[in-house]
Amino acid sequence: xxxxxxxxxxxxxxxxxxxxxxxxxxxxxxxxxxxxxxxxxxxxxxxxxxxxxxxxxxxxxxxxxxxxxxxxxxxxxxxxxxxxxxxxxxxxxxxxxxxxxxxxxxxxxxxxxx
Amino acid sequence: xxxxxxxxxxxxxxxxxxxxxxxxxxxxxxxxxxxxxxxxxxxxxxxxxxxxxxxxxxxxxxxxxxxxxxxxxxxxxxxxxxxxxxxxxxxxxxxxxxxxxxxxxxxxxxx
Numbered sequence: 001x002x003x004x005x006x007x008x009x010x011x012x013x014x015x016x017x018x019x020x021x022x023x024x025x026x027x028x029x030x031x032x033x034x035x036x037x038x039x040x041x042x043x044x045x046x047x048x049x050x051x052x053x054x055x056x057x058x059x060x061x062x063x064x065x066x067x068x069x070x071x072x073x074x075x076x077x078x079x080x081x082x083x084x085x086x087x088x089x090x091x092x093x094x095x096x097x098x099x100x101x102x103x104x105x106x107x108x109x110x111x112x113x114x
Numbered sequence: 115x116x117x118x119x120x121x122x123x124x125x126x127x128x129x130x131x132x133x134x135x136x137x138x139x140x141x142x143x144x145x146x147x148x149x150x151x152x153x154x155x156x157x158x159x160x161x162x163x164x165x166x167x168x169x170x171x172x173x174x175x176x177x178x179x180x181x182x183x184x185x186x187x188x189x190x191x192x193x194x195x196x197x198x199x200x201x202x203x204x205x206x207x208x209x210x211x212x213x214x215x216x217x218x219x220x221x222x223x224x225x
Contacts, residue, residue, distance in 0.1 A: 004156075006156075033213075035213075035215075041217075042202075042215050042216065042217040042218065043157065043202065043204075043215040044215070045213055045214065045215075091156050091157070093156075100144055100145035100162060100164050100206055102147060102159050102162050103147070103159070103204075103213060104159060105149075105156035105157045105158070105159075106156050107154070107155045107156045108154075108155070108156050110154075
């Protein structure tokens with residue numbers, strides 16, 4: 001069964017550095033998402049992306065964050081000037097469509113900011 | 115802001131027992147999805163419920179969407195150790211894009 005893949009599985013970065021988290025969504029899916037899960041807390045929506053533009057974003061997704069689909073397969077989340085509180089699991093998801101279509105999640109990237 | 119609450123937060127039972135976990139909100143959702151998450155992995159979709167009152171069965175798991183589409187329940191019959199995990203509900207807005215997750219119910223099934 002096709003799945004969403006994320007790389008790297010674990011990223012350790014010094015505070016203030018930039019990180020790029022990568023995702024390969026399921027190939028025929030059109031909608032892409034990033035979520036964050038701080039240790040011990042619930043999964044939080046960051047952003048949704050469709051047709052090469054952001055369709056919705058949460059208040060967490062400020063100017064520090066950006067997303068891109070640089071080619072036909074990758075979907076990236078860039079975090080500029082990382083802060084300690086950015087440490088979390090970051091999950092990518094994709095869905096075939098909107099309107100109640102199920103979202104399929106990758107296994108996440110654990111981001112640790114030192 | 116739409117919020118989802120889940121209860122109980124933790125549940126530890128013996129193998130073979132039945133259990134029900136709940137997902138509640140004061141908001142109406144166009145759909146609710148149930149996921150199971152293992153440590154170090156992403157949420158894995160179990161089911162999507164869309165219609166108020168809808169009941170779906172997945173082997174020993176029974177999911178129900180409330181008539182008013184504000185709540186949902188997950189019932190597990192004859193629980194097994196392999197059912198151990200974090201059960202998350204997530205609700206979609208009218209467009210189904212912006213998912214709100216509940217905090218989860220952490221289930222432990224002891225052999």
